[in-house]
Amino acid sequence: MAEQNQVNDRINCRNLLESVFEKAYESIVVCDADGYILMMNQAYRDFLGVQDVVGRHVTDVIENTRMHIVARTGKPEIADIQRIKGQYMIASRIPIFEDGKLVAVVGTVMFQDVRQLQALAATVDQLKQELAYYKRELRRKMGAVYRFEQIAGSSQRMEEVKNLARKVANSDTTVLIIGESGTGKELFAHAIHAASKREMGPFIRVNCAAIPDSLLESELFGYEEGAFTGAARKGKKGKFELADHGTILLDEIGDMPLNLQAKLLRVLQEKEVERVGGTRPIPINVRVIASTNRNLQELIREGKFREDLYYRLNVLKLEIPPLRERGEDLQELVESLLEQLMETTGLVVREIHPDVWEILRKYSWPGNVRELRNVLERALHNMEGNCLKAEHISVSQTDMYRTNPAAPLTLKESLELAEKEAIKRALAAAGGNRPEAARILGISKSGLYQKLDKYGLS
Numbered sequence: 001m002a003e004q005n006q007v008n009d010r011i012n013c014r015n016l017l018e019s020v021f022e023k024a025y026e027s028i029v030v031c032d033a034d035g036y037i038l039m040m041n042q043a044y045r046d047f048l049g050v051q052d053v054v055g056r057h058v059t060d061v062i063e064n065t066r067m068h069i070v071a072r073t074g075k076p077e078i079a080d081i082q083r084i085k086g087q088y089m090i091a092s093r094i095p096i097f098e099d100g101k102l103v104a105v106v107g108t109v110m111f112q113d114v115r116q117l118q119a120l121a122a123t124v125d126q127l128k129q130e131l132a133y134y135k136r137e138l139r140r141k142m143g144a145v146y147r148f149e150q151i152a153g154s155s156q157r158m159e160e161v162k163n164l165a166r167k168v169a170n171s172d173t174t175v176l177i178i179g180e181s182g183t184g185k186e187l188f189a190h191a192i193h194a195a196s197k198r199e200m201g202p203f204i205r206v207n208c209a210a211i212p213d214s215l216l217e218s219e220l221f222g223y224e225e226g227a228f229t230g231a232a233r234k235g236k237k238g239k240f241e242l243a244d245h246g247t248i249l250l251d252e253i254g255d256m257p258l259n260l261q262a263k264l265l266r267v268l269q270e271k272e273v274e275r276v277g278g279t280r281p282i283p284i285n286v287r288v289i290a291s292t293n294r295n296l297q298e299l300i301r302e303g304k305f306r307e308d309l310y311y312r313l314n315v316l317k318l319e320i321p322p323l324r325e326r327g328e329d330l331q332e333l334v335e336s337l338l339e340q341l342m343e344t345t346g347l348v349v350r351e352i353h354p355d356v357w358e359i360l361r362k363y364s365w366p367g368n369v370r371e372l373r374n375v376l377e378r379a380l381h382n383m384e385g386n387c388l389k390a391e392h393i394s395v396s397q398t399d400m401y402r403t404n405p406a407a408p409l410t411l412k413e414s415l416e417l418a419e420k421e422a423i424k425r426a427l428a429a430a431g432g433n434r435p436e437a438a439r440i441l442g443i444s445k446s447g448l449y450q451k452l453d454k455y456g457l458s
Contacts, residue, residue, distance in 0.1 A: 026043070026108050026109060026110055027041065027043045027044035027047055027108065027109035028040070028041045028043075028044060028106065028107070028108050028109075029041075029044055029058070029062070029067070029106075029107045029108075030104055030105070030106050030107070031058045031067050031068070031071065031104065031105050031107070032071070032103070032104055033071050033102050033103060033104065033105075034068075034071065035057055035058050035059065035067060035068030035071050036055060036056065036057055036058070037053050037054055037055065037056055037057075037058055037061060038054065038104065039054070040053050040054070040061075044109065047084075047085075047109075048061065048062065048084075048085075062084065062107075063083070063084045063085065064082055064083050064084060065082070065107075066080070066082075066093060067093055067105050067107050070093040070094075070095055070105050071095065071102065071105045074095045074097075074102050075095070076092075076093060076094050076095055077091075077092065077093045078092050079091075079092060079110075080092065080093070082109075084109075089109050089110075090109065090110045091107060091108065091109050091110075092107070092108050092110070093105055093106070093107045094106045094107075094108075145190055146187045146190035146191050146194070147190075147191055147194050147195070148162055148165070148166060148191045148194075148195060150187070150191075151184060151187050151188070151191060152329065152332050152333045152335075152336035152337075153326060153329040153332060153333065154329065154332060155326040155328045155329045157321045157325065157326055158321065158326055158329060161188075161318055161319070161320060161321070164316075164318060165188055165191065165192055165318055166195060168192070168316050169191070169192045169193075169195035169196045170195065170196055170197055171196075172287050173315050173316050174268070174287070174288045174289070174290070174312070174313055174315040174316070175189075175192060175288075175289045175290070175315070175316050175317075175318060176253075176289075176290050176291070176292075176313045176314045176315070176316070176317045176318070177189060177289065177290070177291040177292075177317075177318045177320065178291070178292055178293070178296075178317065178318070178319050178320070179291075179293060179319060179320030179321070179322070180293050180320075180322045180366075180368055181293045181367065181368065181370070181452075181457060182323075182367045182368035182369055182370030182371055182457075183320040183321070183322055183323070183368045183369060184320055184368075184369055185251075185291040185293075185320055186205070186249065186251065186291065188318060188320065189205075189247075189249040189251075189289045189291060190203065192247070192289060193246070193247040193287075193289075196247070196287070198245065198246050198247055198287055201243075201244075201245040201246030201247065202242060202243050202244075202245075202246035202247075203243075203246055203247050203249070204239050204242050204243040204246065204247070204248045204249070205248075205249045205251060206219065206220065206239050206248065206249065206250055206251060207251045207252055208250055208251060208252045208253055208255050208256045209251075209252035209255035209434050209435075210252070210449060212445075213257050213260075216256070216257070216260060217260055217263070217276055218236070218238065218276045219238060219239060220238050220239050220240060220260070220264070221238040221240060221263065221267075221273045221274065221275055221276060222235065222236050222237045222238030222240075222241055222273070222275040222276070222278075223235055223236055223238075223275050223276035223277050223278075224275050224276070224277040224278045225277075235275065235277075238273060238275065240267060240273045240284055240286055241273065241282060241284060243284075243286045244284050244285055244286060245285050245286075246286065246287070247286070247287045247288075247289060248286050248287070248288055248289070249289045249290075249291065250264075250288065250289070250290040250291070251290075251291050251292075252291070252292055252293070252294075253290040253291065253292045253296075253313065254292040254293075254294035254296055254299055254305060254432070255292075255294070255433065255434060255435070258304070258305075258306065261305065261306045261309050262306065262309075264309065265306065265308060265309045265312060267284075268288060268309075268312050268313075269312070271283060271284060271285070271286075272284060288313070290313045293432060294431070294432040294433075295431075295432070296310050296314075297310070298431065299431075302431070304433075322365070322368055323365040323368045323369055323372065324364050324365055327361060330357075330360060330361060331357070333369060333372060334352075334360065334372070334376065337369075337372065337373050337376050338376060338380075338388075341373070341376060341377055341380055342380075345377070345380055345381070347380045347381070347383065348386055349380070349383070349386060349387075349388050350386035350387065351386060351387040351388070352387075352388045353387060353388060353389040353390060355389065355390035356388055356389065356390055356392075356393055358390075359390055359393050360372075360393070366424070366457065367455070367457050371455075371457075375393065379392040379393050380392075416455075419451065419455075420455045420457070422441065423437070423441065423448070423451055423452070423455070423457065424457070426438075426440040426441045427457075434448060434449070434452075
């Protein structure tokens with residue numbers, strides 16, 4: 001009984017193989033070691049217009065065949081162009097060995113007309129172009145804008161920072177970027193994301209200082225329907241959910257309220273968020289980069305920043321040096337910034353007067369690279385011709401006053417200088433806490449941010 005079952009299984013298997021062979025879309029032929037046809041499926045017979053082919057030599061049936069040559073050499077031929085009945089097609093010929101001896105050759109025709117392959121190739125090429133387009137659009141809308149090669153500066157300190165950032169980029173290590181305002185902290189965050197395995201994922205930036213405390217929690221973690229008055233009907237995803245499988249930059253992390261610091265710590269530890277008004281945790285896969293211009297250790301001593309959160313964020317620290325400490329980068333920065341500004345303004349600089357370099361090198365640049373860009377942009381709009389001169393730099397009023405204290409000032413210049421100095425003193429008195437500095441100055445938080453941008457101090 002068992003033997004009969006085995007016989008039946010073999011018969012069923014053979015019938016299945018014969019059915020697959022006959023019904024295959026590709027044209028298939030099998031010949032022996034001497035080139036005589038053993039099998040040919042219906043698709044191939046129909047294409048050639050023949051029926052009784054078994055036992056005939058392959059050269060009598062198939063035009064321009066090389067099956068008998070492969071039988072003689074034992075060397076396979078893959079995706080070869082073969083002309084049959086006036087059509088070019090893609091054929092493959094595979095030798096079959098048994099105990100080291102060639103016993104058969106299997107031939108297949110994947111495309112009975114090479115134009116089918118050309119059409120497929122055109123379709124694939126179109127799909128590749130569409131994919132490249134959507135990748136570019138994704139990067140433009142949600143991805144990183146800057147790459148490491150776009151960060152100007154080749155001084156030893158900058159090279160050390162860039163090399164360390166490149167090393168950590170391809171991991172999921174949490175990075176803390178510290179440095180004064182305008183040094184380029186966000187550029188480094190962009191570059192790290194762009195060089196990481198998360199490059200195709202979203203890059204989400206959150207300015208913790210610019211969002212009112214009452215809204216920051218729902219912005220970061222999202223909210224459920226009915227969580228509060230005015231909530232969207234279907235709720236809303238927070239920035240962490242939007243950054244899933246990508247990177248989130250928590251800019252100005254030192255300004256985050258203490259109560260949210262505790263919730264952020266749980267997110268970092270548990271890899272999940274809970275929306276405002278929600279009852280279930282939502283798992284996330286997000287790389288965190290944090291940045292600040294404040295002294296977090298000092299904030300810890302003042303009880304304004306959680307020590308456990310600091311150590312969770314400070315896995316790898318990147319400290320971006322201020323511009324005054326890397327004066328050797330000034331010329332490279334000016335050239336890079338002018339190139340960008342010439343593209344956006346349409347104003348071309350063909351020559352820079354030597355006096356310009358003297359002014360730029362004497363200035364201490366409290367607003368760092370951002371302030372340098374603002375100074376150059378104002379100079380371009382005041383330039384006549386294509387030569388940038390010292391007199392154009394001087395129109396950056398309070399900046400010029402620092403380089404030339406004896407220069408006479410207009411009333412407007414004096415007021416701007418006084419306002420800028422008052423803002424700096426308030427920031428110093430508030431330990432860099434911008435909401436507190438705004439309170440000291442008696443202006444709104446948004447008003448302070450506008451003035452910080454105006455004077456290149458943001």
